[in-house]
Amino acid sequence: MAQDVTDLYREFGEDRLPAGQRKTERFPVLSKSGTPSWTREDWEFEVWGAVENELTYDYEEFRDLPSVTQIQDFHCVTGWSKFDCEFTGVTFPEIVERAGVDDDVEEVMFHALDGYTTNLPLEDCNREEVMFVYGFGDDDLPADHGGPLRVVTPHKYAYKGAKWVTGVEFLTERERGYWEKRGYSNTANPWNEERYS
Ligand SMILES: Nc1nc2c(c(=O)[nH]1)N[C@H]1C(S)=C(S)[C@@H](COP(=O)(O)O)O[C@H]1N2
Numbered sequence: 001m002a003q004d005v006t007d008l009y010r011e012f013g014e015d016r017l018p019a020g021q022r023k024t025e026r027f028p029v030l031s032k033s034g035t036p037s038w039t040r041e042d043w044e045f046e047v048w049g050a051v052e053n054e055l056t057y058d059y060e061e062f063r064d065l066p067s068v069t070q071i072q073d074f075h076c077v078t079g080w081s082k083f084d085c086e087f088t089g090v091t092f093p094e095i096v097e098r099a100g101v102d103d104d105v106e107e108v109m110f111h112a113l114d115g116y117t118t119n120l121p122l123e124d125c126n127r128e129e130v131m132f133v134y135g136f137g138d139d140d141l142p143a144d145h146g147g148p149l150r151v152v153t154p155h156k157y158a159y160k161g162a163k164w165v166t167g168v169e170f171l172t173e174r175e176r177g178y179w180e181k182r183g184y185s186n187t188a189n190p191w192n193e194e195r196y197s
Pocket residue numbers: 027028029030031032033076077112113114116144145146158159160161162163164165
């Protein structure tokens with residue numbers, strides 16, 4: 001059963017569609033440098049940094065983790081929003097529970113196959129709606145949209161969700177990711193139109 005979390009906007013604003021966004025039925029692809037290649041045999045997901053247990057999962061092991069399906073909205077900083085995306089995967093808190101995060105962790109850095117990185121404060125990640133997604137609708141997540149595994153952050157602009165994610169690093173100091181170093185907002189709240197910094 002899919003859980004509909006599209007009402008999370010109420011925490012941030014009056015309207016489901018954030019200011020300056022337009023609704024699209026399409027699902028555009030935005031990647032800094034194309035879709036990287038990978039093989040099921042070599043693919044690995046790793047958790048490291050300020051944690052009790054560093055973790056490594058191969059493709060099958062990750063798929064065997066407890067999963068959820070959620071209906072979420074998706075807001076791109078370039079101005080389009082896609083409503084009612086059905087995503088299946090593992091929640092961020094599920095991974096945190098397995099890793100055991102140190103008390104002094106401030107920031108989380110996501111690492112991806114194409115060299116992309118993006119950061120979020122731990123408290124902004126540690127919510128059920130932040131997911132490591134491998135399923136879209138009834139299918140596997142398409143490669144262009146980050147398959148085999150991507151992050152989704154429905155409470156933030158979508159550049160906070162790393163496609164092709166293979167690593168999560170827990171940091172005790174603030175750091176910035178790829179776009180956060182290049183002028184996009186570090187906080188990225190769509191209902192405040194935090195697009196640029
Ligand atoms: N690894 C990786 N993740 C990424 C990107 C990227 O270039 N590489 N682009 C980001 C940006 S700017 C956006 S808007 C969304 C786009 O997701 P989509 O292509 O599925 O629409 O992915 C984000 N995650």
